[in-house]
Amino acid sequence: xxxxxxxxxxxxxxxxxxxxxxxxxxxxxxxxxxxxxxxxxxxxxxxxxxxxxxxxxxxxxxxxxxxxxxxxxxxxxxxxxxxxxxxxxxxxxxxxxxxxxxxxxxxxxxxxxxxxxxxxxxxxxxxxxxxxxxxxxxxxxxxxxxxxxxxxxxxxxxxxxxxxxxxxxxxxxxxxxxxxxxxxxxxxxxxxxxxxxxxxxxxxxxxxxxxxxxxxxxxxxxxxxxxxxxxxxxxxxxxxxxxxxxxxxxxxxxxxx
Amino acid sequence: xxxxxxxxxxxxxxxxxxxxxxxxxxxxxxxxxxxxxxxxxxxxxxxxxxxxxxxxxxxxxxxxxxxxxxxxxxxxxxxxxxxxxxxxxxxxxxxxxxxxxxxxxxxxxxxxxxxxxxxxxxxxxxxxxxxxxxxxxxxxxxxxxxxxxxxxxxxxxxxxxxxxxxxxxxxxxxxxxxxxxxxxxxxxxxxxxxxxxxxxxxxxxxxxxxxxxxxxxxxxxxxxxxxxxxxxxxxxxxxxxxxxxxxxxxxxxxxxxxxxxxxxxxxxxxxxxxxxxxxxxxxx
Amino acid sequence: xxxxxxxxxxxxxxxxxxxxxxxxxxxxxxxxxxxxxxxxxxxxxxxxxxxxxxxxxxxxxxxxxxxxxxxxxxxxxxxxxxxxxxxxxxxxxxxxxxxxxxxxxxxxxxxxxxxxxxxxxxxxxxxxxxxxxxxxxxxxxxxxxxxxxxxxxxxxxxxxxxxxxxxxxxxxxxxxxxxxxxxxxxxxxxxxxxxxxxxxxxxxxxxxxxxxxxxxxxxxxxxxxxxxxxxxxxxxxxxxxxxxxxxxxxxxxxxxxxxxxxxxxxxxxxxxxxxxxxxxxxxxxxxxxxxxxxxxxxxxxxxxxxxxxxxxx
Numbered sequence: 001x002x003x004x005x006x007x008x009x010x011x012x013x014x015x016x017x018x019x020x021x022x023x024x025x026x027x028x029x030x031x032x033x034x035x036x037x038x039x040x041x042x043x044x045x046x047x048x049x050x051x052x053x054x055x056x057x058x059x060x061x062x063x064x065x066x067x068x069x070x071x072x073x074x075x076x077x078x079x080x081x082x083x084x085x086x087x088x089x090x091x092x093x094x095x096x097x098x099x100x101x102x103x104x105x106x107x108x109x110x111x112x113x114x115x116x117x118x119x120x121x122x123x124x125x126x127x128x129x130x131x132x133x134x135x136x137x138x139x140x141x142x143x144x145x146x147x148x149x150x151x152x153x154x155x156x157x158x159x160x161x162x163x164x165x166x167x168x169x170x171x172x173x174x175x176x177x178x179x180x181x182x183x184x185x186x187x188x189x190x191x192x193x194x195x196x197x198x199x200x201x202x203x204x205x206x207x208x209x210x211x212x213x214x215x216x217x218x219x220x221x222x223x224x225x226x227x228x229x230x231x232x233x234x235x236x237x238x239x240x241x242x243x244x245x246x247x248x249x250x251x252x253x254x255x256x257x
Numbered sequence: 258x259x260x261x262x263x264x265x266x267x268x269x270x271x272x273x274x275x276x277x278x279x280x281x282x283x284x285x286x287x288x289x290x291x292x293x294x295x296x297x298x299x300x301x302x303x304x305x306x307x308x309x310x311x312x313x314x315x316x317x318x319x320x321x322x323x324x325x326x327x328x329x330x331x332x333x334x335x336x337x338x339x340x341x342x343x344x345x346x347x348x349x350x351x352x353x354x355x356x357x358x359x360x361x362x363x364x365x366x367x368x369x370x371x372x373x374x375x376x377x378x379x380x381x382x383x384x385x386x387x388x389x390x391x392x393x394x395x396x397x398x399x400x401x402x403x404x405x406x407x408x409x410x411x412x413x414x415x416x417x418x419x420x421x422x423x424x425x426x427x428x429x430x431x432x433x434x435x436x437x438x439x440x441x442x443x444x445x446x447x448x449x450x451x452x453x454x455x456x457x458x459x460x461x462x463x464x465x466x467x468x469x470x471x472x473x474x475x476x477x478x479x480x481x482x483x484x485x486x487x488x489x490x491x492x493x494x495x496x497x498x499x500x501x502x503x504x505x506x507x508x509x510x511x512x513x514x515x516x517x518x519x520x521x522x523x524x525x526x527x528x529x530x531x532x533x534x535x536x537x538x539x540x541x
Numbered sequence: 542x543x544x545x546x547x548x549x550x551x552x553x554x555x556x557x558x559x560x561x562x563x564x565x566x567x568x569x570x571x572x573x574x575x576x577x578x579x580x581x582x583x584x585x586x587x588x589x590x591x592x593x594x595x596x597x598x599x600x601x602x603x604x605x606x607x608x609x610x611x612x613x614x615x616x617x618x619x620x621x622x623x624x625x626x627x628x629x630x631x632x633x634x635x636x637x638x639x640x641x642x643x644x645x646x647x648x649x650x651x652x653x654x655x656x657x658x659x660x661x662x663x664x665x666x667x668x669x670x671x672x673x674x675x676x677x678x679x680x681x682x683x684x685x686x687x688x689x690x691x692x693x694x695x696x697x698x699x700x701x702x703x704x705x706x707x708x709x710x711x712x713x714x715x716x717x718x719x720x721x722x723x724x725x726x727x728x729x730x731x732x733x734x735x736x737x738x739x740x741x742x743x744x745x746x747x748x749x750x751x752x753x754x755x756x757x758x759x760x761x762x763x764x765x766x767x768x769x770x771x772x773x774x775x776x777x778x779x780x781x782x783x784x785x786x787x788x789x790x791x792x793x794x795x796x797x798x799x800x801x802x803x804x805x806x807x808x809x810x811x812x813x814x815x816x817x818x819x820x821x822x823x824x825x826x827x828x829x830x831x832x833x834x835x836x837x838x839x840x841x842x843x844x845x846x847x848x849x850x851x852x853x854x
Contacts, residue, residue: 052732078734090729092722103722106715108734114715157734289647341829346647347594347781348829354778355825362819471774475658478651517662520655527652528640 001025007060025192104156265504270397273496278451284487294474300456330449372464581795592724599777609757630753676767788837
């Protein structure tokens with residue numbers, strides 16, 4: 001469904017995204033949940049920005065449902081069925097919660113008019129558990145509610161691929177568990193999810209597949225368990241010194257058996 | 258042709274001085290100070306009348322005028338403008354526009370709009386067919402010197418560096434313990450002071466009248482777009498560029514069209530490279 | 542919403558009735574109020590709804606004035622000239638918008654002022670076509686001042702009504718919803734599926750069309766236009782102030798602001814000729830400090846607290 005080929009994005013002299021290729025949500029894998037992990041500064045958000053057209057790609061291609069969308073602007077991606085949330089949430093602050101989600105439904109969710117869009121919006125608000133706050137101004141919401149709002153807004157856009165950028169940052173354990181439930185339901189309805197995450201618990205419990213980014217390059221791809229053992233990944237997170245210490249410890253342990 | 262070059266350079270120095278205060282305020286406080294042109298004229302008038310009455314050389318008057326306008330600017334920012342400094346550009350621009358109307362009216366009533374010029378009659382000297390009026394040369398030299406002094410101030414003094422820090426990142430600067438309202442007031446004061454200096458120098462080289470306060474403001478805009486915001490080198494490059502453009506434009510297309518060319522250039526730059534030739538990014 | 546419509550009708554009917562209830566002075570005043578209402582409502586599309594502070598208003602007025610005047614002088618009938626002037630203005634605005642709407646905030650504001658200046662300077666130079674700095678004379682309407690006064694009053698009122706109806710439509714439509722989203726968070730609006738560029742250009746063009754029309758009508762009304770008045774920086778700065786005064790982004794705010802401003806200006810001008818600019822300046826300063834959202838958005842409790850605070854300080 002979403003395929004990225006040799007995608008590179010340069011800022012000045014630095015390659016923030018370097019020759020990245022992967023594919024998610026392919027036929028038969030709809031409703032796949034793919035994790036995108038990597039140390040800070042690895043280029044995860046930049047990758048999402050390039051895919052959705054916020055930054056133009058320096059080279060490479062992006063394919064969505066078979067069509068080349070490399071040069072599409074964000075609004076075109078949105079209308080095609082590719083939605084994303086922002087790491088630092090981006091609501092419409094002076095609009096109500098309902099209006100925020102209505103915008104999603106109206107401009108890319110296929111609603112025929114504002115009234116229709118509101119109806120759809122309410123449905124999504126109920127799904128995330130924000131229906132009771134429908135008339136509150138978005139700027140007055142707490143952080144967990146804002147994240148839910150962001151999620152509801154992107155769901156209202158009727159996406160086939162949804163990219164979530166650290167949607168759990170700042171939430172406590174209970175809130176995270178609820179969020180995981182929501183995401184499983186979304187995937188179950190056939191939406192492919194790409195989720196940028198730092199919390200390993202989320203990655204392990206939720207993701208069918210994991211992509212690991214480091215210094216803009218894709219260094220590993222696979223099932224969570226496998227990726228966690230990958231030496232390159234360990235080194236990326238822990239640094240060379242620690243990683244080699246760990247390797248020696250492992251080697252020492254196995255030689256004592 | 259060479260005369261046009263010389264004229265352009267002389268103008269350029271003065272223009273840089275016109276713009277540098279405006280650019281600093283815009284770059285650091287994120288405020289477009291619509292009063293800037295009028296402040297220049299105000300200083301010009303005041304200097305003229307003191308010169309006329311006491312025959313004191315304008316060079317001598319330079320320092321007191323600068324100090325007086327610094328204080329005026331400081332107080333204005335601290336007491337009035339600081340309250341709205343975080344509001345969007347439309348609000349702050351409208352406020353300074355309102356303040357400008359008050360100043361403009363005051364000047365018109367008090368000084369009347371007749372053009373005044375401090376005629377020093379220093380003559381001129383000629384090199385290879387190029388006429389260089391001495392008063393304009395002196396004005397240009399002083400303009401460059403003052404601009405350079407400001408540059409040094411920003412780079413080396415504690416206050417200057419604090420101002421640059423605020424320009425780069427207001428929140429980070431505040432976290433470092435820099436008192437933002439004070440820095441804003443000082444910066445605005447500096448902007449007014451430079452406008453004052455410019456007014457004194459301008460009055461030596463050209464006739465001063467309230468009718469051109471808008472024109473001067475317009476030139477300051479153009480220079481800021483050409484050179485980038487909040488940087489002294491930027492204002493210098495922008496000023497020189499505009500001086501040369503107007504001089505050559507006047508030479509080739511006639512003096513009345515020279516100004517138009519400057520504005521058109523600014524529009525083109527805005528579309529193509531809004532951060533200016535030096536790429537110093539202003540606020541959005 | 543209905544309150545806005547009622548308020549508007551009240552103002553509209555009062556203005557329309559002016560020839561029957563008062564003398565030519567008031568008819569002229571009413572015409573100005575109608576004109577500025579149309580201008581304020583226009584600005585509201587790009588400045589109020591979309592959040593792009595445009596100072597290009599005078600550029601559109603001037604363009605409309607000259608287009609209308611030149612067409613009229615070429616023999617084209619009055620209303621047709623006005624319509625063509627409007628069309629020319631909207632085309633110009635679309636191209637201009639495409640060029641400068643890419644930059645936000647300050648740069649957009651400065652660029653829009655520059656357009657006014659450039660147009661003024663070009664008009665001044667191009668004497669063969671526009672009469673240059675000396676200005677252009679337009680055929681005065683026949684029928685005597687009373688008749689002419691009414692014609693132009695009702696012409697301006699028509700434009701005001703059209704502008705208001707357009708505002709109502711925009712406010713309720715998907716288009717208006719999109720504009721408001723752009724104003725609050727342009728990146729999020731893009732992300733949600735709004736074609737931000739087209740929307741902005743459309744709003745900008747809308748903000749131009751009625752300015753062009755009023756410019757053309759004004760030229761026919763006064764019978765003479767010159768670059769410095771047609772492309773007046775003062776006008777281009779006054780119009781946003783009117784909208785700020787009444788309440789930007791609202792439906793009735795611009796009309797209210799225009800009404801209050803023109804009346805204030807008239808009273809001040811009549812009594813304090815020498816200081817009238819200073820007093821207007823003071824009014825603007827007062828506006829910024831005490832009426833940040835405009836008259837329609839006054840939070841009375843906050844206002845009282847502020848006044849008390851100022852007194853106590």
